Amino acid sequence: MNRNKACKPLTSRRCNFTLVGHAGSCFVIGGIHQGQRITDIEQYNVKKNSWRRVASLPSNIHTTNLSCVSVGNVIYIFAATVQHEYLQEHELAICLFNPNLTSINIIATLPVKTQQIRTCVLEKDIYIASSNGDFLKFNTQSNLIKKLRRQNWLCKESYLHVCGNAVYLVGGVNIEPLTHNDVIRKVFTLSGTLGGNFANHCLGQMPIYATVR
Numbered sequence: 757m758n759r760n761k762a763c764k765p766l767t768s769r770r771c772n773f774t775l776v777g778h779a780g781s782c783f784v785i786g787g788i789h790q791g792q793r794i795t796d797i798e799q800y801n802v803k804k805n806s807w808r809r810v811a812s813l814p815s816n817i818h819t820t821n822l823s824c825v826s827v828g829n830v831i832y833i834f835a836a837t838v839q840h841e842y843l844q845e846h847e848l849a850i851c852l853f854n855p856n857l858t859s860i861n862i863i864a865t866l867p868v869k870t871q872q873i874r875t876c877v878l879e880k881d882i883y884i885a886s887s888n889g890d891f892l893k894f895n896t897q898s899n900l901i902k903k904l905r906r907q908n909w910l911c912k913e914s915y916l917h918v919c920g921n922a923v924y925l926v927g928g929v930n931i932e933p934l935t936h937n938d939v940i941r942k943v944f945t946l947s948g949t950l951g952g953n954f955a956n957h958c959l960g961q962m963p964i965y966a967t968v969r
Contacts (some may be wrong), residue, residue: 764807768794770789770794773787774823774833778831781799781855783798785822794819811853813835814849814851816838817862821835823874825875830855833852836849848866848868850863868886874886874916880897882895
């Protein structure tokens with residue numbers, strides 16, 4: 757039987773935060789409240805039904821539109837930097853958060869201009885899609901980053917999903933022109949190319965694998 761249970765509220769009030777599960781725990785990362793950045797990372801204790809602050813995000817990254825994934829015993833946090841806050845687009849920071857040590861460090865800053873990031877994990881690789889069209893693969897063992905073929909659309913609010921040995925980029929809102937994007941695009945992870953089985957394949961365009969209903 758499906759049951760709902762009321763849990764204790766967060767220690768810090770916030771919206772536009774990121775929720776991630778890791779090692780049997782739940783973490784709430786970042787957010788904003790009444791125009792103020794919320795840098796706290798809170799961990800939920802299932803047995804005690806309580807939250808506690810365990811770490812704080814670096815001061816030079818945005819606390820909204822984060823993308824977080826759990827790999828091994830750490831959480832990777834992808835966020836836009838705030839060095840150039842007068843610009844609409846920002847560089848990308850990769851942060852490493854170890855809940856066991858309650859430590860968080862920026863391990864890389866990439867010259868990827870973006871407002872929004874989407875990520876997913878396939879084995880030891882993290883696939884990264886930016887709203888500016890960049891598509892990257894980050895290997896968590898070697899810490900090497902590989903540029904994959906760019907997306908054909910500048911798109912926000914899309915989602916990355918893993919199924920089998922492929923990564924799927926699903927839906928979103930095209931930035932120019934401002935239209936809904938209802939396609940599903942497939943990445944072949946062995947070659948790093950985008951493709952799919954379909955009849956109307958146009959050279960130079962990202963293939964459409966399916967459409968969102």
